[in-house]
Amino acid sequence: MKIKVYVLVFIACFFICCASPGSKQVKMYQGRLEAMIGNKSDEVAAAIKDWEFDLLDQWQEENPDADKIKEHKRPVVEFTESEIQQIFSPEGKYTVMIHSKKMETQEATLGSIDQYGRGNIKDTGLAADRYCLIRSVFRDGILMNVKVWGNVHQTHVSGMKLYRRD
Numbered sequence: 001m002k003i004k005v006y007v008l009v010f011i012a013c014f015f016i017c018c019a020s021p022g023s024k025q026v027k028m029y030q031g032r033l034e035a036m037i038g039n040k041s042d043e044v045a046a047a048i049k050d051w052e053f054d055l056l057d058q059w060q061e062e063n064p065d066a067d068k069i070k071e072h073k074r075p076v077v078e079f080t081e082s083e084i085q086q087i088f089s090p091e092g093k094y095t096v097m098i099h100s101k102k103m104e105t106q107e108a109t110l111g112s113i114d115q116y117g118r119g120n121i122k123d124t125g126l127a128a129d130r131y132c133l134i135r136s137v138f139r140d141g142i143l144m145n146v147k148v149w150g151n152v153h154q155t156h157v158s159g160m161k162l163y164r165r166d
Contacts, residue, residue: 025103026132026150033134033146041095041138048134053099056133060095064088074098076152077135083145092139099134103150106130128155 029051036044059072066084077098079087088094110124131152137145 026148029132029134029150030146030148033136033143033148037143037146039143041097041141041143044136044138044143045097048097048099048136051101053101053132053134055097056100057098058095060093062093063091064094072096076149077133077147087137087145090139093141095138095141097134097136097138099136101132103130103132124157126155126157128153 032047033044036047057072057074061068066081069079069084069088105127107125107127110126131154133149133152135147135149136143
């Protein structure tokens with residue numbers, strides 16, 4: 001019985017996460033930010049704030065090597081080896097800013113009736129929040145690189161009550 005419940009929860013989370021459509025807004029953010037390459041950090045940060053993004057993380061390093069960059073690792077927005085070589089090869093003072101914005105929340109509820117007519121996990125709610133993340137890299141106060149992720153999910157389950165029959 002427990003396995004059925006976990007399988008149902010997994011399937012529901014999978015469909016909630018995969019059901020979110022691509023966003024034209026995310027493409028607009030990417031296009032506008034790419035057009036801002038070469039602009040000062042204040043202008044770029046103001047534009048991102050106008051789009052109602054929150055600052056999630058920020059770090060600064062002078063002439064960072066690969067090890068220093070990997071110390072600031074974040075799961076979704078981490079730099080690949082090729083990005084590290086390409087972006088951070090020129091010397092300078094680098095600032096990396098990561099912004100996030102909740103784009104939508106999808107919710108679903110679960111429940112089933114067992115062979116005795118009792119409800120199982122009837123008040124369990126599943127929710128998937130979809131976020132847009134922006135990673136911007138500045139060298140000496142000038143935007144050098146930007147990348148946007150528009151389909152980052154965070155799922156959570158609430159109200160799950162499992163009853164055991166011993």
